[in-house]
Amino acid sequence: MGQNLRFLGIVAHPHDFTHFAGTLGVQTALGDTATVVSMTAGVGTHNEKLATELMKPPSEQDPAIINQPAEERAEEKIDELRRACAIFGVTDVRVLGYPDKPFVFERHPDAAEKLREIILEVRPHVIFSQSPYLKGPHGHKSGVQNDHTETANATEMAKSISTLPRLGSGQAPHTVAATYFPGVYFEHEEWDFTVDVSEWFEQRVEAEATYVSQGHTQGYARRRMTLVLGNIGSSVGTMYAEAFVRDKVELLSNITLPESLLKLETQTKLEQIEAITGGGNP
Template sequence: MELLAIVAHPDDADIFCGGTLAKHADRGDTVTIAHMTKGEYGGFETTEESVAATRAGEARRSGEYLGATDVTFLGFPDGRIEYSLENRLELVDTIREHTPDLILTHYRDDLHPDHRVTARLVTDAYYMASLPLVETDHDPCDPDNVYFFGKPTSSFDPSVAIDITGYEDQKAAAIAAHESQVSFLEEHGGIDGEFDNLVDGVAAEDTTLGKQTGVASAEGYVPLHEQAEEYLG
């Protein structure tokens, strides 16, 4: 099985689906993490280029903790991802390049604009990836399903909980590998105040969902097609 996680920024995959990715990699599945941006807005007192270089390096190291086969960057600008036909076709080609069975990405209801646009682009690109008359550099493919992850909100109510018991330490190490971003979020007040203790906070959320579903730790998803739930687990 091949999994493709398409995320807006370095650290998104680790926070939202790191346990699931590690679990599938441990099974021998192919796991690819594609970052829309390098997260160049996520830093203080430095240039965007410097932040991007640091965060890309951290993302590659975190991918090693999760057992990812490939960690790639799609070159979209942080904080400025736009919905357009051109960008949608780029995502179509990304999906076709990796020929995944399953795609993991952001849920449409999210405070961060990059997350919202990524969710829409990936959903529409998934629909178009199998159409033979949609021309891109790679041949059409037909992934089985898209699974959306997100922060607990009034509208994000996961119907699929993936047991990640035994993969908590890998996930924590992968998140901690984003050293510059962990520091940035802990220092950055306001809307990111919830990340005062990022690693422990994410672990607590996973434990809460786990208790609700009868396991020690879990990550939650909303599948695009309910009938294909059994593929992820």
């Protein structure tokens, strides 16, 4: 059934991979392989425990939280990422350990070189990348630095230099067939396609709840996934879906339609409602 594809996700922070986690679950279940690389351990990102503590008067602050060593925080974050990835069959997880908030590609030009090494080792067919665009009505290329767009730029550079033969390297160059950006960085009307992750909903909730270091709870995880994945899903006639934007036009050998569209020909309105609700609602 599957094409034995190799997927590579390159993200800025440990939580960013969740935006395509369900899709990786779908693919690994088909026998495809996946690697996830986080540029940073996300030490400076979403430290809600620290923020809460710092809001208190100094006499009430917990010194264990205020003075937590960065390495310990990094270990927590990396452990969460590994556990979240494992839920979707992803065991090859790498954290490059660049500083976050900010991660500035210009200050760490070796980042592209490290990503090139990974690309030449993994030789991915598909890269899930951070979007180089700022979300907004004009979708313009980011002029403002943020960790996500900087990671996208490092990824673009890495992909580009991976295509070039290098003297003395002994390695064959590699061209990545397709790059997809998670739809969360775009407006709804900019999405190119969605992947049905209804079967992976509970795993998405579990993964979301794994990120305790950024204040996630079971209740929050379920609510967030219901709203985010449910919003995408209901717009395309299923319970839960993840959205993507292609980085380039794809050449098709012919037009084939997915089951989800073909069945529209005979599906009644009631059956369409049932598809969105999972048939569980009276």
